[in-house]
Amino acid sequence: MPPLTSDMIPLGTQAPNFRLPETDGGIVARDDFADAPALLVAFICTHCPFVRHLSAGLASFGREFIPRGVAIVAINSNDEARVPEDSFEAMVREKARVGYPFPYAHDASQQVARSYGAVCTPDFFLFDGERELVYRGQFDDSRPGNGKSVSGEDLRIAATAVLTGKDIDIPQRPSVGCSIKWKR
Numbered sequence: 001m002p003p004l005t006s007d008m009i010p011l012g013t014q015a016p017n018f019r020l021p022e023t024d025g026g027i028v029a030r031d032d033f034a035d036a037p038a039l040l041v042a043f044i045c046t047h048c049p050f051v052r053h054l055s056a057g058l059a060s061f062g063r064e065f066i067p068r069g070v071a072i073v074a075i076n077s078n079d080e081a082r083v084p085e086d087s088f089e090a091m092v093r094e095k096a097r098v099g100y101p102f103p104y105a106h107d108a109s110q111q112v113a114r115s116y117g118a119v120c121t122p123d124f125f126l127f128d129g130e131r132e133l134v135y136r137g138q139f140d141d142s143r144p145g146n147g148k149s150v151s152g153e154d155l156r157i158a159a160t161a162v163l164t165g166k167d168i169d170i171p172q173r174p175s176v177g178c179s180i181k182w183k184r
Contacts, residue, residue: 003050003143005174006124008136009117015039015131016115020075020105023092028103030131033071038162039127040065040072040155043118043180044104046094047078047085049144050177051121055098057150058122058139061159062101070126070159072102077113078121078181086181113180120177124155128162135162137172 019029033039042058044051062072078086088106095104107113116125126135135158142148154170161168 003176004120004179005176006137007117007119008172008174009125009133011133011136013117013133015041015125015127015133016112018075018105018107018112018115020107020112021088022103022105023088023095024103026103028073028105030073033073036069036071037129038070038159039131040070040159041116041125041127042072042074043077043113043116043121043123043125044074045076045078045083045086045121045178046090047083048121048178053144054122054139054142054150054152055094055100057152059099059101061139061152061155065156065159066101068159069163074100074102074104075107075112075118076104076121077107077110077118079110079183080108082181082184110180110183118180120175120179122177123175123180126155126158126162134158135168135172136175138175141173143176
């Protein structure tokens with residue numbers, strides 16, 4: 001199946017609420033981060049080669065930007081009946097393997113992915129302190145096999161702009177990845 005690109009929902013869209021179980025055994029909700037000046041919601045999964053390609057870079061991004069004020073939540077919305085490698089148990093193992101420093105939540109109903117307009121993994125949505133969408137799109141222009149290093153450059157520029165109160169002055173390019181595996 002060819003890669004899919006994100007839908008690039010309109011900037012200014014409000015972050016939908018969510019309340020989901022996460023791999024550390026608790027519940028994570030959008031409002032848990034009400035005081036954060038920025039919120040990144042990343043739709044990822046454990047099996048996708050595009051996510052696996054950038055997973056270490058995403059963990060590094062988290063270690064750098066969480067202390068600076070960016071709250072981060074990763075969400076897996078894939079149907080585990082269709083893709084057993086994306087089960088909750090696999091998510092727990094993947095978070096430990098990669099060292100994600102942020103909650104990794106399970107959207108079993110897939111309603112959160114639908115409310116965000118997520119269509120692929122990875123799919124990134126960065127919101128400002130008012131929870132208005134200011135960036136959506138790619139982590140960077142590295143893809144499996146294209147020879148470019150994973151840097152997170154696009155998302156780093158966007159997050160830095162939000163934290164410093166500046167406009168995001170780079171083109172916002174769609175993320176590229178595997179389609180979310182919707183329930184049939």
